Amino acid sequence: MALMAGLRVPARALLRSGCWLRGAALAGAEAAAGLGAGVRRFGSQRVLVEPDPAAGVAVVKLKSPPVNSLSLELLTELVISLEKLDNDKTFRGIVLTSDLCGVFSAGLDLTELCGRSPAHYAEYWRALQELWLRLYLSGLVSVAAVNGASPAGGCLLCLSCDYRVLADSPSCVIGPNETRLGIVAPFWFKDCMVNTVGHRAAEQALQLGTLFPPAEALRVGLVDQVVPEDQVQSTALAAMARWLAIPDHARQLTKSMMRKPTADRLAKHREADVQSFVSFVSRDSIQKALQTYLEKLKQKG
Numbered sequence: 340m341a342l343m344a345g346l347r348v349p350a351r352a353l354l355r356s357g358c359w360l361r362g363a364a365l366a367g368a369e370a371a372a373g374l375g376a377g378v379r380r381f382g383s384q385r386v387l388v389e390p391d392p393a394a395g396v397a398v399v400k401l402k403s404p405p406v407n408s409l410s411l412e413l414l415t416e417l418v419i420s421l422e423k424l425d426n427d428k429t430f431r432g433i434v435l436t437s438d439l440c441g442v443f444s445a446g447l448d449l450t451e452l453c454g455r456s457p458a459h460y461a462e463y464w465r466a467l468q469e470l471w472l473r474l475y476l477s478g479l480v481s482v483a484a485v486n487g488a489s490p491a492g493g494c495l496l497c498l499s500c501d502y503r504v505l506a507d508s509p510s511c512v513i514g515p516n517e518t519r520l521g522i523v524a525p526f527w528f529k530d531c532m533v534n535t536v537g538h539r540a541a542e543q544a545l546q547l548g549t550l551f552p553p554a555e556a557l558r559v560g561l562v563d564q565v566v567p568e569d570q571v572q573s574t575a576l577a578a579m580a581r582w583l584a585i586p587d588h589a590r591q592l593t594k595s596m597m598r599k600p601t602a603d604r605l606a607k608h609r610e611a612d613v614q615s616f617v618s619f620v621s622r623d624s625i626q627k628a629l630q631t632y633l634e635k636l637k638q639k640g
């Protein structure tokens with residue numbers, strides 16, 4: 340741990356801030372490329388939105404150090420940003436990526452699932468459902484530029500997008516590792532897996548809690564492209580251009596036809612799903628398993 344301005348800041352977070360410095364340099368490059376002129380970044384504390392109105396695309400960056408775990412705050416801020424972009428006719432597509440080095444998203448924030456009240460668990464789960472439904476059914480083209488590890492809930496975010504580009508680095512693992520924590524992915528995560536990689540591959544990955552390295556993720560169809568780390572965003576933007584070449588109304592109706600039945604399974608039973616989660620996560624055995632996992636993570640650090 341390093342001490343900074345009276346706050347305990349993990350050394351890893353300071354290292355990752357190297358990415359933010361690189362981000363500042365990139366901002367200069369963007370300005371030089373014309374993005375700066377009259378185009379302003381917006382967003383919130385944990386979600387940075389870099390709009391390119393001329394292209395109709397916004398790059399949405401998760402920036403909740405140290406690992407972009409999906410806290411209630413991050414979920415809420417992401418929903419708000421997506422809603423804003425969905426309702427703004429300027430935009431036809433988003434690239435979802437991470438502003439941190441080496442991590443796309445660590446999945447659900449385990450501190451939200453440990454030692455809290457049933458009311459808190461319910462609020463948290465509703466926020467996660469809201470984010471998934473909004474992203475999964477968004478009329479915008481969504482491309483995930485997966486520039487870091489993306490376990491469990493991080494993988495769900497990627498699967499909710501239309502297209503996935505993963506960085507070719509051994510640390511960039513992606514997959515549904517829930518069972519390894521002693522927990523169970525919700526049925527709508529399972530459905531997303533099945534829709535993406537097929538029943539057999541999904542069943543194996545979900546039961547075994549597999550975290551796929553890039554080449555395996557590509558082979559199984561969990562991601563669509565694997566490219567060198569420094570080409571993830573440009574490749575995502577190139578993919579976006581291909582998707583944007585299709586008329587919106589035809590693509591959107593097709594997307595809805597493909598995805599609505601899956602989304603409706605949750606939309607029609609949201610409250611039952613909340614209650615099922617609350618009773619599952621409140622069990623002593625699950626609380627113990629989550630605490631133990633969280634402690635192991637902290638000791639590793």
Ligand SMILES: CC/C=C\C/C=C\C/C=C\C=C\CC(=O)SCCNC(=O)CCNC(=O)[C@H](O)C(C)(C)COP(=O)(O)OP(=O)(O)OC[C@H]1O[C@@H](n2cnc3c(N)ncnc32)[C@H](O)[C@@H]1OP(=O)(O)O
Binds near residue numbers: 615
């Ligand atoms: C009946 C059924 C009904 C409904 C469904 C029921 C239940 C479903 C319930 C839950 C579903 C959950 C899905 C999930 O997403 S669970 C989360 C799974 N995520 C993980 O396993 C990832 C764990 N993290 C890592 O593997 C690594 O941190 C990493 C690869 C992402 C990054 O590695 P680094 O070496 O770069 O960083 P670390 O040193 O490991 O971590 C830094 C720091 O961050 C803390 N942390 C990491 N991950 C999480 C997390 N997910 N939540 C909270 N905090 C996390 C870690 O402890 C370190 O903290 P300190 O700095 O030491 O304090």
